[in-house]
Amino acid sequence: MEQEIQKELETITRLTNLVIDFFVNYSFHVIGAIIIFLIGLLVARWVSQLALKICNKHNVDVTLALFIASTTKLLIVAMVLVICLGKFGISVAPFVAAIGAISLSVGLALQGVFSNYGAGFTIILTRPFVVGNTIDINGISGIVTEIRLAYTVLSNEDGEMITIPNKHIVGEVIVNSFEYKIVEASVGISYHNQPEQAIEVIVSALKGFEEITSTPTPQVGIEAFADSSINIAYRYWIPTDRYFEIQYQVNLAVLNALKEAKIEIPFPQREVILKQA
Template sequence: MDEQVMQELGQFQEIYNLVVEFFVNYSFQILGAIIIMLVGLWIAGKISRLVFGLTQRHHLDITLSRFIASCVKVILVAMVAIVALGKLGISVTPLVAMIGAVGLGAGLAVQGLLSNYSAGLTIVLTRPFVVGDTISVQGITGQVKEVHLSHTMLTNEDGVEISIPNKHIIGEIIQNSHQHMLAELSIDIAYSAKPERAIAALNRALKEYTEELCQEPGPQVGIEKFADSGITLGVRVWIPTEHYYDVLYRVNLSLFNALKAEGIEIPFPQREVRLLNPPSAA
């Protein structure tokens, strides 16, 4: 029993001696590496914020500004890490080779994720849209809230957030109407009514919304087609995306009241039924 205890104490003494020897020989290197990393991280953050502020002063797009600032920070942190590893006496060359091998395997495993990031980089550099624009892609319409390297965040008037992976945006047809959405309305009037009078009434109603509707291009009113039950008038107006439905519903009511005030009839579908061989009276 005493012999076993002595063996354990001997092993503990050897481990203790190794730890003490390690810290005696490498304590200054470890301390220096930690100081280099802390100072480097602080400087990298400082320079990153400086670069971001500089891009904003030059009125660069917010998404591109964030991307440039992040790239600068990553590069600086990588440089500081290389210096810190050199302080510890660790060769960087085999480490880079190992990272490359691991990166290749990881790249194959997360190919879909990397495609999102490459698509996000394309969006940042080519800027087919920016924050605040209204876009339609793959049947989804919304106002761009945030653009990340992996996904783009849209929002609508109801505050619903829609996250679209960037790989589903690049290579697709994108409709960008900037800060407005187009409303295309159709209103039928009777053939007995005068189209000029109806168009003038609709234009007067739309002038009440000068502050709420886009004026460049301005509202358009005209004859769209000749339907079975009446003349179809087309109304095209650009409405701010943030208040689209609120403004649209009020515009619809004003247009209806304008036609009603002028005594212009809005017809409804009618069908005429003829009996070719009516049954004879009993």
């Protein structure tokens, strides 16, 4: 029993001596590392805020400005950690090699994600569209509500949110109509009616809507000479967030205006000739 107690006491003594030796030999290193780390955090925060102010002063996009500020802060903190490890005599070369190998593996596994971030940088720097614009990409149309480094969010008149990865935007054909969208429609009138009168009636009907933009002005004219009718086409610009609502109202107004003007909208006609044997 006494031998076991003696062994425990010797173990405690060795641990105590080890702790005392560590603080005697490395106390200044520990204190120095803590001071350097705290100063480094303050410097990283100050430089990050300075970078953010410079970006805002030069009207850099908010998303890009925040990314630059946070990246700057992380780089400074990483440098400070390397310096602190050096204070303890720890070689950082193995850590650097390990980080490089891990970064390569992660990069190969997440190359799709990184390509979205790269495309996001391109969008923010080149600014082919901004928040509030109406864009059409590969048949997907909507109002830009948010631009992130990894994806862009669109919304439509139905309240749906459409998330598009940025790699599917860069390199594609982008149609940007800003906050408006064009409506193209046509109506057929009889060959017995005067197309000039029909055009005046449709122009007058379009002027009754304040939502239709005056610049560019609405366009009305003969589109085609069909088998049973003269097709009158009309084009106008309206706010994207009320696209279908206004389009339906305009179509009804055009129909009623043509009826009031006694302009006939013909049905398809066919001539049938009966021959006796």
